[in-house]
Amino acid sequence: MNLKIKEKFPFFKENKDVSYLDSAASSLKLQTVIDSLNDYYVNNGTNVHRGAYKLSYLATEAFEETREIVSKYINSSLSEVIFTKGTTDGLNKLANSLANMINEGDEIITSELEHHSSILPWMNICEIKKTKLVYIPLDEEGRITIDNFKKVLSDKTKVVAINQMSNVLGHLVDVKSIAKLAHEKGAIVIVDAAQSVAHTKIDVKDLDVDFLAFSAHKIFGPNGVGVLYGKKKLLEEIRPFEFGGEMANSVNIDYMDFKDIPYKFEAGTPVIAEVIAFKEVFKFLNEIDTDKMFKHEIKLKDYALEQMKNIKGIKIYNLNSDSPLITFNIANIHPHDIVSILDSKNVYVRAGKHCNDLTHRFLKVNATLRASFSVYNTKEDVDKFISALNEASNFFEGFGD
Structure with missing residues (x-):
């Protein structure tokens, strides 16, 4: 280079x-990312999606521009991009939100290649819901093969939670083929893309995975912000991860009505400067x-x-x-x-x-x-x-x- x-x-x-x-x-941080962070804190600092005045409007516009550039980069719709605190945050919130769909006797497929943020949430859910965690056998090199995945896939499989690229061995997993097989059993496929996003162009429509998470700090961006992609249909079905300001349309004494996706999953004040600065990463990646x-x-x-x-x-x-x-x-x-x-x-x-x-x-x-x-x-x-x-x-x- x-x-x-x-x-x-x-x-x-x-x-x-x-x-x-x-x-x-x-990863190390781009100068443009750092400049963007400073610009927000020095020249703006207002909240997003709330104020009717000029600076809040400009902050909201800059915030949503990042959602647009991310959605184009991973080939999703705008409503399928949720901002999180990072991969760990996204995968934990997702597991907790999907727990209502998990029943005793169901099986969760994972692997021994997983980062703790990918596997521990499901260990916790399995303990609570009395479900079984099933591991894909690894080959001699420590790879996940399609043949070995088929050995553990069954009618009981409810969720497949795996990485796209191992953070220890660096092996790339054929998540597209795994998603195709899992969907034939009606299972949900969740991908930890924390490592792969920095090295592999991700097209969520082509992969056909249901959920995918990654962090900004792995690809030259700021700490404390990440993305959780989810298929629109599933995001509309599941309940929010957390509750608070800006995710509800209206609240009555005995009833609450949520906003449309993705906003129903973004309760509270987000890390505004970090999300705005994150767009600089994709500008860089699109330029080179x-x-x-x-x-x-x-x-x-x-x-x-x-x-x-x-x-x-x-x-x-x-x-x-x-x-x-x-x-x-x-x-x-x-x-x-x-x-x-x-x-x-x-x-x-x-x-x-x-x-x-x-x-x-x-x-x-x-x-x-x-x-x-x-x-x-x-x-x-x-x-x-x-x-x-x-x-x-x-x-x-x-x-x-």
Whole structure:
């Protein structure tokens, strides 16, 4: 990618020597996003959907422009885009709202690849409703295959809750085929797209999933805001996630009438500045060639993989992953010790379970290291990463003498 891309991220002005390889956890922020946040707080600051005066009208207009650009980007209708606090918020609210449709004896299908925000809400619902959580068997690489999905799909299946891209192994799931099969059984399909949205163009009509959630902070946007997409018919059927201001048309002593979707799901004052600023992300993504961006990220990952294979004791868990992240360990060295050395060299990667116990249990390890590449990373970042890894490996090897 053109090095001018890096100039769009002010992080590097103060952190010139940092190789940031933790974008799977949270991406860096565009200057245009930061400028938009500041503009709202400095020059406006009013509420949306409420005031009849000019500034409130302008804030509402800017807020709804984001809904429009998001809907076009994911190929949905305006009414199918709900603003949330993020993926976790959206998936939790959705599970609680759908709980009324779940009965004892029903089955919820999920997988061992799930982030906690995708699986814990359904663990909770299953405990309350006395339903069964069913796991799709993973193949040797830790992938979800259609054949294995068919093995657990049944007439009892009520919900399928899976990710589109694993945050530990980086595998891309064929959610389109899964949705087709699940719908034949009358099941609802919910997709965690927190990881995939930064690397894969999402078309909800083509995928034909029922619900899909993602966060702004994974794709160069502000923290504290996300999107929950839902099919119009289902959103009209289910009850709101929460109750309060601006989601009701009228309230009587013994009756309440909700607004049309999506507003019946957006109770209270939203994170206005963050939603408005979020549109800058999609302007950026629409300006650049996202396919070229993804190829750049994969090229960096492949370049890193070739050199990592030469590091003594290296164990790479996702050599054939579909995303620009590498999950690995070095034999007999705890991931947090490796991170400490890399940190001293201004190379930032993730160490731990990445909010995903089940995948680590599948891998039979307590923790891993994860390096994730994004549009602003360069070949020089990879070189620094490999140099720091070699130094860490050599340093700790000395303790075994």
